[in-house]
Amino acid sequence: MKFFLDTANLDEIRQAAALGLADGVTTNPTLISKEGNVDFKEHIAEICKIVSGPVSAETTSDDRDVMLKQGREYVKIAPNVVIKVPLTTAGLEATRILNEEGTKVNVTLCFSAAQALCAAKAGASFISPFLGRLDDIGDNGLRLLEEIIEIYDQYEFQTEVLAASLRHPIHVIEAARMGADIATMPFKVIDQLFNHPLTDKGQAQFLADWAKSGRK
Numbered sequence: 059m060k061f062f063l064d065t066a067n068l069d070e071i072r073q074a075a076a077l078g079l080a081d082g083v084t085t086n087p088t089l090i091s092k093e094g095n096v097d098f099k100e101h102i103a104e105i106c107k108i109v110s111g112p113v114s115a116e117t118t119s120d121d122r123d124v125m126l127k128q129g130r131e132y133v134k135i136a137p138n139v140v141i142k143v144p145l146t147t148a149g150l151e152a153t154r155i156l157n158e159e160g161t162k163v164n165v166t167l168c169f170s171a172a173q174a175l176c177a178a179k180a181g182a183s184f185i186s187p188f189l190g191r192l193d194d195i196g197d198n199g200l201r202l203l204e205e206i207i208e209i210y211d212q213y214e215f216q217t218e219v220l221a222a223s224l225r226h227p228i229h230v231i232e233a234a235r236m237g238a239d240i241a242t243m244p245f246k247v248i249d250q251l252f253n254h255p256l257t258d259k260g261q262a263q264f265l266a267d268w269a270k271s272g273r274k
């Protein structure tokens with residue numbers, strides 16, 4: 059399973075990269091806006107210097123032609139840029155065209171298996187089902203993920219399943235058990251994945267016993 063950072067914060071991306079846990083990055087307009095008054099293209103370029111895997115740059119229009127214009131512009135930022143478009147009529151049309159031009163597209167804001175099937179047929183390289191946002195409204199994000207993986211496996215679609223809107227380690231572990239290709243998560247969830255109080259307690263005890271024994 060690949061781990062993507064769901065952030066546009068350079069420090070967090072550097073920290074995850076140092077841990078060997080940043081196979082890619084997914085940004086969105088909200089995450090970019092949290093970074094203040096940065097220049098979008100320059101910021102994506104900075105991220106691409108830290109991470110060699112796919113870095114999603116999201117289009118910011120409901121209009122297909124504007125999506126195409128932005129996508130064609132953003133893809134020139136770095137060879138690992140992936141264009142992110144919403145799962146709308148215009149987004150699917152843009153996906154088909156960009157895919158035919160050889161550009162990788164991450165189709166985002168996916169909330170149903172039917173949407174995921176359409177995205178794969180349109181030529182999406184990645185599909186991003188939003189697990190946490192479904193859970194937030196009392197639905198079941200993991201069940202959606204399971205449905206998408208099952209459907210894609212039946213037809214051997216090449217679209218990678220990118221579990222998104224992950225809120226906690228259980229989302230990540232269950233997604234891994236199902237065989238999701240990628241999990242994208244905030245740095246906080248990465249931290250929660252490997253930090254364990256019993257590891258810290260055990261290590262503190264080992265160091266204390268070593269010191270007590272008088273060894274250097």
Ligand code: E4P
Nearest residue numbers: 064084085086191222223224
């Ligand atoms: C994915 O690409 C999105 O940026 C992200 O996972 C959305 O997560 P949120 O629901 O926590 O905003």
